[in-house]
Amino acid sequence: MAAPGYGKQSAPEQLPRSAADFSHLPAREAYLASIIDHLPDGAAMDVKTLAVLQPHYGQMACRTALNRLSAAGHLRRVRERITAKDCRWVFRTYFSRTPRSDAWWARVLTTGETSTPAAPDPPDERTRNRTPLPSAAYAALAGLGHADPRLALSATDCTALEPLAAEWLARGATPALFAAALTAGLPPDVHSPAALTRHRLLDKMPPERPPQPDHPARVLECTACRAPCRPHALLGGLCRACRSGTPTPPTPPAPPPPRSRLSPATVRAHAARAREAMVTSPRL
Incomplete structure (x- = not known):
């Protein structure tokens, strides 16, 4: 298992398992996809773990297989904030045994919407055909009379003052602070x-509450290089550089300046003058 909050995450709207789930894939990708499909949510599924889980393929083969599973629509890598108020990020790999399009992945992972929204719950028999419950602002105004009888308000008063009380609650006032x-x-x-x-x-x-900065709670990553990308920039879960297969190489360092070279005749002349100076110089 991966660290808490990390690892595999099952995608929604998956069909029931069948023998033909990965029949459209090559043998290696189908074999590894079947292993990943049976892993529980939260399990580690990095290349090192996948290479240990089975005896047939090493880390490089598992890395290539994950990229091809991403291109086939079976997985996407995502980094997510733990909560809206927590700035820490976790890294998850969403897996779907049912292959999905780039548009489906972008919609589900960025907005959380699915194509088949859940049906609303049927109304309770006890609340059917009854008057609607009062709003929180109306209830806060009606409760003032219980806090102090001198501010006992009528139903008409509560309805007239409800917009002002609603503004209080919208700005962060609790019913207790309001009263x-x-x-x-x-x-x-x-x-x-x-x-x-x-x-x-x-x-x-x-x-008024200061506006909160709008930080994205989920960022999609390239399956191959793990670079954060916008949803429209990922095709098959791969960025443009990884799709082309020729990532931009690093710029090589500039070569050192060439050294000045002397001709052999000049070198011999310098050597001859040095020997002559050593012979003619006086000894102490």
Whole structure:
């Protein structure tokens, strides 16, 4: 098994297993796809693990087979954030025994939509043909009378003040904070609870929430080189460089400047002058 949160992830909308699931694939790819299909969710399925799980193919063969399974529509590599508030990322490989198109993978992995949405649950017999439940804003206004009888509001008052109370809740106020803010410091006698509540709803309105940065929760990767890519840039799960099979080679370093060369005659002349200087120089 891979580390928690990593490893294989089964894709949705898969057909039941059958003997012909991978008959359209070459023998090596069909054999490895059958092994991956029977792995549980969360199992490691990197090339090293696949090479250990079976005795026939090594790491390079498993790597090539994974790329071909991606091109055939059986798998996609994805990096995902753990939660919307957690910046940590996990790396998963989504596998489908049913081959899927690039458009299907892009729709399911980026938006989570499937082609067959689940049917809604049938209505409960106890709630059928009854009045709808009040909104959270209406319930918060109606609860003010329980928090302090001086702010007891009628049904008409709650309906009229409901938009202002809804704005409070939209800005992050909980029902408890809502009641505490509106009932704090009330005068001894309140002659018009609705007018006082409206005044306090406007004057004590909490600030708007700052906009949250829109970070993608899921990024698709190239199956071969693991580079993050946009969905439309992946064909068969492979980026353009990996599809061409000729990734751009690194730029070679510049050669060193050539050394200056002397002709053999010049070298002999320098050697002769050096010997003559050694013979004629006075000895100490």
